[in-house]
Amino acid sequence: xxxxxxxxxxxxxxxxxxxxxxxxxxxxxxxxxxxxxxxxxxxxxxxxxxxxxxxxxxxxxxxxxxxxxxxxxxxxxxxxxxxxxxxxxxxxxxxxxxxxxxxxxxxxxxxxxxxxxxxxxxxxxxxxxxxxxxxxxxxxxxxxxxxxxxxxxxxxxxxxxxxxxxxxxxxxxxxxxxxxxxxxxxxxxxxxxxxxxxxxxxxxxxxxxxxxxxxxxxxxxxxxxxxxxxxxxxxxxxxxxxxxxxxxxxxxxxxxxxxxxxxxxxxxxxxxxxxxxxxxxxxxxxxxxxxxxxxxxxxxxxxxxxxxxxxxxxxxxxxxxxxxxxxxxxxxxxxxxxxxxxxxxxxxxxxxxxxxxxxxxxxxxxxxxxxxxxxxxxxxxxxxxxxxxxxxxxxxxxxxxxxxxxxxxxxxxxxxxxxxxxxxxxxxxxx
Numbered sequence: 001x002x003x004x005x006x007x008x009x010x011x012x013x014x015x016x017x018x019x020x021x022x023x024x025x026x027x028x029x030x031x032x033x034x035x036x037x038x039x040x041x042x043x044x045x046x047x048x049x050x051x052x053x054x055x056x057x058x059x060x061x062x063x064x065x066x067x068x069x070x071x072x073x074x075x076x077x078x079x080x081x082x083x084x085x086x087x088x089x090x091x092x093x094x095x096x097x098x099x100x101x102x103x104x105x106x107x108x109x110x111x112x113x114x115x116x117x118x119x120x121x122x123x124x125x126x127x128x129x130x131x132x133x134x135x136x137x138x139x140x141x142x143x144x145x146x147x148x149x150x151x152x153x154x155x156x157x158x159x160x161x162x163x164x165x166x167x168x169x170x171x172x173x174x175x176x177x178x179x180x181x182x183x184x185x186x187x188x189x190x191x192x193x194x195x196x197x198x199x200x201x202x203x204x205x206x207x208x209x210x211x212x213x214x215x216x217x218x219x220x221x222x223x224x225x226x227x228x229x230x231x232x233x234x235x236x237x238x239x240x241x242x243x244x245x246x247x248x249x250x251x252x253x254x255x256x257x258x259x260x261x262x263x264x265x266x267x268x269x270x271x272x273x274x275x276x277x278x279x280x281x282x283x284x285x286x287x288x289x290x291x292x293x294x295x296x297x298x299x300x301x302x303x304x305x306x307x308x309x310x311x312x313x314x315x316x317x318x319x320x321x322x323x324x325x326x327x328x329x330x331x332x333x334x335x336x337x338x339x340x341x342x343x344x345x346x347x348x349x350x351x352x353x354x355x356x357x358x359x360x361x362x363x364x365x366x367x368x369x370x371x372x373x374x375x376x377x378x379x380x381x382x383x384x385x386x387x388x389x390x391x392x393x394x395x396x397x398x399x400x401x402x403x404x405x406x407x408x409x410x411x412x413x414x415x416x417x418x419x420x421x422x423x424x425x426x427x428x429x430x431x
Contacts, residue, residue, distance in 0.1 A: 021131060021411075021412035021414050021415070022412070023160050023161055023162050023166070023409075023411075024160060024406070024409035024410055024411045024412065025409065026056070026408070026409060027053070027054070027055060027056050027384070027405075027407075027408035027409055027410075029072070029073050030052060030053070030054040030059075030071070030072040030073070031052065031053055031054075031072055031073045031074075031075065031384075031405075031408070032050065032051070032052045032060075032069035032072040032073070032074050032075070033049070033050070033051040033052075033075045033077050033082060033388065034049075034050055034064055034069065034074060034075070034076055034077060034078075035048055035049070035064060035076060035077050035078035035079075036049055036051075036077025036078065036079075036080045036081060036082045036388060037049065037080070037081045037082065038051060038061065038081075038082040038378060039081060039082065039083050039084075039354075039355065039358055039378075039393075040061065040084070040377050040378045040379065041083070041084040041358060041359060041362035041363045041376055041377035041378060042359070042363050042377045042379070043355045043356070043359065044355075045355065046061075046062065046063055047063075048063055048064050049061070049062070049063060049064055049077075049082065050062055050063065050064035050065075050067060050069070051082060051378065051386075052069065052072060053384035053405075053408050054408070055408060056383060056384050056407040056408030056409070057381065057382070057383065057384060057408070058378060058379065058380050058381065058382050058383070058384050059380065060380065061378050061379060061380055075388070075403060077388050079390075080388050080389060080390055080402065081388070081389050081390075081391065081392065081393060082378070082386060082387070082388050082389075083137060083358070083362070083378075083386060083387055083389065083393050084362045084363070084375070084376060084377050084378050084385065084386050085137065085138075085139030085140055085362075085375070085385040085386055085387060085404070085406065086136075086137045086138045086139060086140070086340055086341055086361045086362060086393075087138075087139075087140040087141070087142075087325075087361060087362065087365040087366060087369070087371075087375065087376065088133070088138050088140070088141045088142070088327070088328060088337045088340050088361075089141075089142040089144075089272075089292050089325055089327050089365055089368065089369060090142060090144045090154075090176075090245070090272055090292055090327040090328075090329050091141045091142060091143060091144060091327070091328065091329070091333065091334070091337050092107045092143070092144065092145075092146065092329075092333060092334055093123075093127065093129060093130050093133065093141050093143060093159075093334050093337055094122075094123040094124045094125065094127045094129075094130050094141075094143055094157075095107040095119060095122055095123065095124070095143065095145070096129075096334060097124065097127055097128070097129065106122040107119075107122075107145060107146045107147075108145060108146040108147030108148070108151065109145070109147065109148070109152065111148055112148040112149040112150070113148065113149060113150050113212060113230060114145070114147075114148050114150055114151060114152045114230070115150045115152065115153060115175050115216075115230050115233040115234050116152070116153070116229040116230045116232070116233040117145055117151070117152030117153065118152065118153050118155070118171075118172060119143045119144060119145045119152060119153065119154055119155060120143060120153075120155035120157070120164055120168060120171055120172070121164060123143050123155075123157060123164040123167060125157075125161040125162060125163050125164055125166065125167050128415070128416045129334050129335065130159050131159070131412075131414075131415045131416070132335075132338055132415045132416065132417055133159055133337055133338050134159055134160065134401075134404060134411060134412075134413055134415070135338075135401055135413045135415060135417075135418065136338045136339075136340070136341055136393075136399060136401070137341055137387045137389065137393050137399065137401060137404070138159065138337060138338060138340055138341070139158060139159055139160075139385055139387070139404065139406050139411075140156065140157070140158055140159065140169065140371075140375060140385065141156070141157055141159060141337070142154050142155070142156050142173070142369055143155055143156070143157055144176055144245075145176065148178065149177065149178055149205075149208070149209065149212075150175060150176065150177050150178075150212075151176040151177075151178060152175070152176065153172045153173075153174070153175050153176075153233060153242070154172075154173055154174055154175075154176060154245070155168055155170065155171045155172055155173060156168070156169045156170040156173055156369055156371060157169060158385070158406045158407065159406070160406050160409065160411045160412075169371060169374075169375070170369070170370065170371055172236065172242065173242065173243060173369060173370060174242050174243035174244060174245050174268075174270075175233070175234065175236075175237060175242055175243075175244055175245070176245045176247060176272070177209070177244060177245065177246050177247065178247045178248075179206075179209075179246050179247060179248035179253050179256070179257045180199060180201070180202050180205035180206055180209075180253070181199055181202075181249075181250065181253065182198065182199055182202050182250050182252045182253050182256075183196045183197065183198055183199060183250060184196070184197060184199050185197075206256060206260070209260070210260065210263075213234070213264050215231065216230075216231050216234035216235070216237070216238070217238055217264070219231035219232075219234070219235075220235055220238060237264075237266055238264075238265070238266070240267055240268060242268075243268040243269070243270055243369075243370065244261060244266050244268065244269045244270070245269075245270050245272050245292075246261070246269055246270065246271055246272065247272045247273050248271060248272075248273060248274070249273045249274060249275035249276060249294070249301075250275070250276050251276040251279050251280060254271055254274065254276065254277060254280055254284075255280065255283070257269070257271070258271075258283075258284075258287055258289055262287075269289060270289070270290045270291070270292060270368055271284070271289060271290070271291045271292070272291075272292045272327060272329075273292075273293075273294045273327075273329075274291040274292070274293055274294065274313075275294055275301060275313075277291050277293070277313070277317060277322075278309075278313050278316040278317055281316060281317050281319075281320030281321075281322055282320060284317075284320075284322050285320050285321045285322050289322070290322070290323040290324070290325070290364075290367070290368045291317060291322055291323070291324050291325070292324075292325045292326070292327040292365075292368060293313055293314055293317070293324055293325065293326055293327065293360075294310070294313075294327065294329070294330070295310075295326075295327070295328050295329065295330050295333075295336065295343065296310055296311060296313075296314070296326060296343035296344075296346050296347060297310070297339070297342075297343060297346065298310040298330070308350060311346055311347065311349070311350040312347075312350040312351055314326070314347040314350075314351075314352060314357075314360060315347060315350055315351030315352050316351075318352060318356060318360075319351070323364055323367060323368060324360055324364060325360055325361070325364045325365035325368050326340060326343050326344060326347075326360045326361055326365070328340055328343065339396075340361055341361060341393050341394050341396075341399060342394065342395075342396045342399075343361075344357040344358065344360050344361045344394050345357065345392075345394035345395055345396070347360065348394065354392070354394060357394060358394065362376045362377060363376040363377045364376075383407050383408075384405050384407060384408040385405060385406050385407060386404070386405055387401050387403065387404035387405070388401065388402050388403040388404070389401050389402070390402060401413055
């Protein structure tokens with residue numbers, strides 16, 4: 001009996017140790033933010049702004065002209081900057097906590113064809129990694145599965161919730177397809193030439209995709225004696241309720257993927273990664289294809305590429321009129337999601353204006369994910385999901401949040417990291 005009690009106590013202590021800050025209560029009183037420089041996310045800047053919101057909805061977004069707001073809770077933002085909440089797409093936030101602990105890793109399933117796997121129900125709203133996003137202004141995320149040819153179905157969440165039901169903003173927004181590589185590198189550890197070579201299975205692999213999608217279309221009209229979950233999950237692609245996110249990087253692969261979606265009658269494809277998308281900018285613009293661009297802070301993939309190619313890809317695509325968002329996948333992608341604003345800041349040094357760079361992680365991403373009617377910019381009628389920073393939020397030196405709101409709820413900016421910082425700051429101050 002003592003052993004059982006000890007086990008239960010241990011579980012409770014671990015749960016408490018792992019729990020994040022308590023989610024904020026619903027907005028109970030109208031709030032007015034006065035005097036700050038408002039970056040609306042749509043390219044507009046208001047130097048001396050008045051922003052009011054009630055019941056989680058923006059009611060006023062304009063220049064401040066002395067309007068009486070004494071009946072509201074007033075936040076003086078003079079000398080500070082106001083931004084819409086940043087959105088990180090194609091993320092595994094909440095799906096993995098500790099890489100070395102298999103029980104906390106739930107980002108992929110066995111098998112190659114998993115459109116019915118829903119990342120949302122595996123999302124851990126109490127992840128310590130999730131709460132560490134908020135102090136940098138990352139308030140929304142697209143939770144995306146990994147692995148296989150069709151990884152599964154993503155959903156969009158806000159990052160201050162009790163559980164996945166509370167967190168969800170848009171469930172099952174799209175299906176993720178990993179397009180075959182047209183080239184691969186030799187496996188040097190098996191004695192192969194480590195250079196690039198054409199993928200001999202490329203045609204057969206793309207043919208498998210075509211067959212699978214054709215079967216999914218045929219399934220819509222077939223008599224159903226038994227429910228086929230994978231085929232049913234694909235239905236949303238053909239009735240336009242879901243987006244097809246195609247993870248592909250090389251030039252030929254991007255063209256083949258776009259042509260494939262046209263042949264399938266899919267009107268909402270998005271290229272994810274898109275390392276060589278800059279070579280196809282006019283083509284992507286012509287076909288109205290959006291791009292969630294790979295992590296900006298990356299090295300070039302080839303010896304003959306400019307050292308700064310990953311830094312200026314966003315500028316090259318934006319200049320061509322392509323709708324671009326930024327994603328953060330790659331090594332330690334969950335942790336790197338907090339650096340999303342600084343990736344956007346790097347694009348400023350390589351051609352974009354600050355407001356264009358801001359759009360990459362706000363309104364552009366919201367449009368690509370299909371949530372721009374409520375999120376992505378500070379406009380009347382949209383969600384009051386925003387934050388106030390002492391300085392430029394795209395600059396890691398001055399991104400210092402003082403207040404943040406999700407749907408009008410004033411959220412905590414504390415995290416495990418800030419708690420440790422305060423703890424050890426006091427230690428050395430006392431010594």
